[in-house]
Structure formats: C-alpha cells, structure tokens
Amino acid sequence: MSLTFGQVIALIGAALAVGLPGIGSARGVGIVGESASGLITEDPSKFGQALILQAIPGTQGIYGFLAGFLTIQKLGLLSGTLVDITTFQGWLIFAACMPIAIVGFMSAIYQGRVAASAIGIVSKRPEEVAKGITFAAMVETYAVLALLATILMLFGIVI
C-alpha cells in the first residue's frame, strides 16, 4: 500500500486533533483532581460533587477524539481502503482538524483551573456548586464552537 503525501498530512491532522485536546484534558482533569483530593481528606462525603467538577474538563478530549474519528472515517481508514486524496485536500483536512486541536488543548487547561477553584465552592458552600459548574461551562463554549467548526469543515471538504 503506497501512501500519498496528502493522506499523511490528513492523518497527522487527525492525530493532532485527538492528541492535543487529550493532553489538555488530562492536564485539566489532573488539576481538578489535585484540588479535589485535598477536599476529600477533609470531607469524603463531597466525592460526588467533586467528581462532577473533575469530569467537566474531560470533554475536550472527547471532542478531539470525535474529530479524529470523523477524519479517519472520511479517509476510509476504518473500512480498510484509504481514499486517494491530493496533497491539497490533505492540507484542507489538516486545517479542518486545527480548531479543535488548538482550542481543545488550551480550553481544557483553563477549564480545569476554573473547575479547580470551584472545588473551593464545594468545600465552603456545597449548595452553590451549580454556579461553579456554570463558570466552568462558560469556558467550554469555545471548545464546543471549535468542535463545530471542525465538523462543519470536515463535512464541507469534498474528496
């Protein structure tokens, strides 16, 4: 099986789309986990609320995975036969992967920081945790928009 340069570029795009938001989410989830562990030593009963906060920065990794999956599906990698694409098309697909790769990476870390501060809300005023979740969701908006841009671009590229 010989690969074209376009296919390689497209696959690198898919790899970045999965990888970068994945790293970001891992860091975001990690940051929240560190704060949450501090809280749990004081009050183990708040595990449920803390876990919800920890899960929030995890979504970027899922968005990235989603974008990567759609890309390799488009390339025909899953059915076993790679679609023959030109270098130009390869770069197009690469570009389509970039929004979620970059925004997913950064937003997951920032969201992790917001969610980690919200752990403070859980410790002092657990009844107000919804507000902390909302603060974290504000950050997520941009990851959602980036995912949407990636998906729309991918669907728009004709190969």
Add this chain to the structure above:
Amino acid sequence: MAIVKMEKMHLLGLKKEQSQIMSALQKTGIVEVIDIVEDNDETAKEVQQDSKIRSELTKDLMDLESKLNNLKFGIDFLKPFAKSVNPLIQGKPNIKKDELAKVLKDEAQVLEALQAVFDLDKRLAQLKVEESKILNQIEILLPWQSLDIPFEQLGDTQETVFITAVMPRKAKDELEKSLEEDELLACIKALGENRDDVYTLVIYHKNHKEAMQSLFKEFSVTVQDFPGLTGTPAQIIKQDKKRLADIEKEREDIKRKSQELSSQKLYFEILYDYYSVERDRKSNILKLLDTDKSFYLQAWLPEKHKDFVKDRILGVTESVYIEFKEPDEDDDMPVLLSNAKLVEPFEVITELYSLPDPRGIDPNPYMAPFYFVFFGMMLSDAGYGIVVSLLTALALLKFKLEGSGRKFVSMFFLCGISTVIWGAIFGGWFGDLIKVKPLWINPLDNPMSVLILSFIMGIIQIYTGIILNAYKNIREGHVADALMDQGLWLVLLTGLLMFAVPQLGAVAKYVAIFGAVGLILTQGRSQKNIIMKLASGVLSLYDITGYLSDVLSYSRLLALGLTTGVIATVINTMAKTVSGSIVGYVVMVLILLGGHVFNILINILGAYVHSSRLQYIEFFSKFYDSGGRAFDPLRIKTTYVELEDL
C-alpha cells in the same frame, strides 16, 4: 401558579397562651415568623434582652441544644450496631401519639441508656489510651528482651554497679578497648541491637565510677533508666501482651453491650426529633416582642391559607387580635414557588441558580419546556433516553425521595422522555446499534439543517425572554419602556431575521431600519443633552453583537447531539471488530455495555450542564430578577422519624 402571594400576619395575644398559639402555628407548617426583635431599634432590643423571661428562654434553649447534642451522639454511636433501615427505601418510621407519649413517660430510662452509651464511649477512649501506652512500652522494651535481671535489681550492689545503656555500634568496640587499656574493672554485655545502636548491660566496680562516667560521655553512651518497672523485660512484655488481649476482650464486651443498647436507638431518635421540634418553636419565640402579659408576632404566610391559619389560632383561644396585611414596598418577603406537576421538577434548575425576586417573575413555567427540549436534543439517543427514564422511574417508585432530590430524579425522568423523542427524530438507537430510519434526518448526514434548527430554537427562547421582560415592564406600569426597549429590539431583530428568507428581503430592510432608528432615538432618553441622547442611542445598537453571540451559543445543541451519536457509533464499531469467536462475543458484549454506560454518563453530564447554561446565561439574562429568599416556615421538621400526631 408561579410565585405564591404572601401576606403579613400581625398577631397580638396573651402571654399565658403563647406556647399553645406557637404550637398551633407550628402544626400548620405554613407560617414563617419574622424576627422583629432584630429589626427593632437598640433601646427596645435592650429592654427585650433584659427581660427575665427571655433569659429563661435562652437558658431553656441552651439546655435543649445540649440535650440534642447528647442524643445525636448516642444515635451516631449506636448506628453501626443497629439493624440498618435505609430511610431512602423504607421511609422514616411513623411514630403514633401513644408511642411518643410512652417514650416521653419513660424518658428517664432512655436517658439512662444514653448515659450508658456515654460510659461505654468513655471506657473505649480509656482503653485506647491504655492500649497505646502499652504498645509504646512493648516497643521500648523489645530490644532489652534478653536481659534476665529484673529491673528493680539493677543499680548498686556492695561492690559493683549494674546499669543498662544504649551506645552506638562503633562505640562499643572502642569503649571495650579503652576499658582494657585503662585496666578498668568493667564488662559490657550486648543484649540486643538495631540498625545504629547496641543495647547493653554494663557492670563495673564502684571505684571506677567517675572514670566510667567520663568514658560514657566520650563515647556518647546513654544510660537508660526504667523507673517504676519491676520484673525482667521479657516478663513485663508477657504481662503487657496479656493486658492487650484483655483490652481486646473488653472491647468485644463493649461491642456486645452496644449491640444490646442498639434497640434504644429508635427511642433516642424519637426524643431527638421531639426536642428539635421544641427547639424550633422556642427559638421562634425569641423573635417576638413581649410585655409582661402580652406578646406581638409578625409572620409571613401564603395569602390563600390565611383563613385556615386564623381558624387554627381561634381554635386555641378567642382572646387574640389577628390582622392580615399586604406586603409593603420594602418588605423582605420570602419566596415560595407553586407550579404545575410537570413544571415542578425543573424548579431545581432555577433553585440551583437563585430563587426569583419576590416581586419578579417565576421563570419556571417558561424555562421548563426549553430545558426539556434542549436536554433531549443534546442527549439525542432514543436508547439512552429509555435507559434514563426507566432507571429514574424505578428510583421514583422504589425510593422515598424528598425535596430537591425527588425533583432532580423526576426532572431526569422527563428529560429521558424528551431524549427518546429526539432520538427517534434523529434515528439514534444506541448509536447505530439498532438501525431505525430517522423520523426526520440523521444529523451526521445533514449537520447544516440541524444547526439551523438549533439557531431557531435559540431565537425562540431569546424572543421569549425579551417578551417576558416586556411583560414585566407592563405589569409594573411601564408600558412606554416595554414598547421602546423590548418592542423596538423585537422589531429590529425580526427585520434582521427576515433577511435570511429571500422572499422577504425587500420588506426586511425597512423593518430593520425602523427598529434601528427607533432604538437610536429612544435608547438615550435618560440622558440630559441631545448629543448624549443620540450617542447612547447609537451605542445601544452595539448590543446586537450580544444577541448574535447568544444565538450562536445554541449551536451546542447540534455539537453535543453529534458527540453522543458519534461516540456511540465508535463503541459499536469497536465491538463489532472483536466479534467472531465465543470469547469475541463475550468481549463484544462487555465493550458494548461498558462503552454505552460511559457514553450515557458523560453525555448526561454534558446535556445537564449545557442545558442549564443556556437557561442561566442566554435566557435568564434577558428578564430574570434573582435573589429571592426561600420561604422557611415554622414547621414540624424531623430528622429520623415522622411525628405526625404531635
């Protein structure tokens, strides 16, 4: 519907009937006593606080509080021993009037049992201290185990001195060498050692005492004393171990006694709840103003219940004066919501944000349908919807849920139904596991149509928000404001939207221009001079970016819907690749189960968070006045049991 109308009750009564009246109010459970002592001016407050009755009441309350603490301690202590009845499943035990009377009659016995619990706890604490002391002693004695001289016989004999000493490993050899060189009559016997030190018995002649001591100093030898210990170390350790076994046995004994006492837990709980009801009542009495013979009470209550409350009070006594008044402008009234059965579960979303201002609008009836639709659209898988609805329905039937927990579960039940509907529309049944033709389209085939649908949803919600704000203005009598602020924006936005439809393009221009010019002319009306008026008018058009970003924000309806569908598909694909052999089928089922459970959980979280966010940020910002205080009536509030016939 919506926010319940409150009225203020003023009540003048006789002091001697005060506690009966308060009990009657507590039993109604719908009256919130206002603290008028706090609000009163300083002198009145001082007079109030000086009064003898008040100080007695405060003392009573403190007694009650300590009694409650003790009972709580007893309940917590016995909890691990009692047969656990899960109140979530069984509900609180119902205590009839005669049962309660019996417990109250036998209170002395119950308190004796409580004292027994305290004794057991005290004994446990003592045992714990003793145990750690013994363990510590064993640890110290362990290196000396091979010493066969009882401790009390160490020390001076007629000619010699016996001492126990710890020295560094290296020092021992050097010390022995020095002893030999100086020809001192002494001998060192190693008894035990650890990594750094040697534990030794040193025997020397009395004449060399000073020489020995200076040598000890030189080689950093520590002489160890065992004051108060008798017998050899091995004997002492043996005794200690026996004592440890005894302690363990006594612990078992305490455990058995606790088990015997655990039948008392119910009585502790009954008393706890009984006294906490009493405490609630008495602490509310502190909020009243009183004279020698009479008292004055203010309270909030729902307007529709005022006759009921009045009847109850008159049932206690005739000699009261009661008056109901509508709230004043600046009264801080509490908020009680009352909504239709289908809307009520969604109140929890608003409660998590903030309760409405008592003079504002209850957003729940308007918010609930949107939440219902959005949640379903984001989860958008009929299979997942069925799972969510079934599980929550089971929880509602099986468990005795109360308050906001119940609302939450009911909300997810309703949202599950919405998810089934949207899943059918988009053709998602556990992703593509069960292939059913979509009722409308599959968002993966045609994301643009679903994106436009999302924007339309958003536009409907934003319009609803603006109209609600206009309604609020009109209700307050600001019809002009409603027309100029909300009306003109609606005109402008409608004009802009009409551009999207080609046939309406020609009219759209004029509608939009009319709206925009209207806004420029009216938005600066609070400014004084004409230039500022126009300038703020023009600036107000900048808000259009706000509306634009609000609408774009609804694109998450598509994005989250796609996420669910695609991940479900990925799970199915992964599962399919392993099928084939028997082991393969087992792994396939495991992947399907684990994968879909994970996907359901992560997407419920996403759908919950993002539907809430759309309400909080995009919808509530248009009209909602928050900051209400929850109605917290004086009522019979129990923790462990139901005391219905109190």
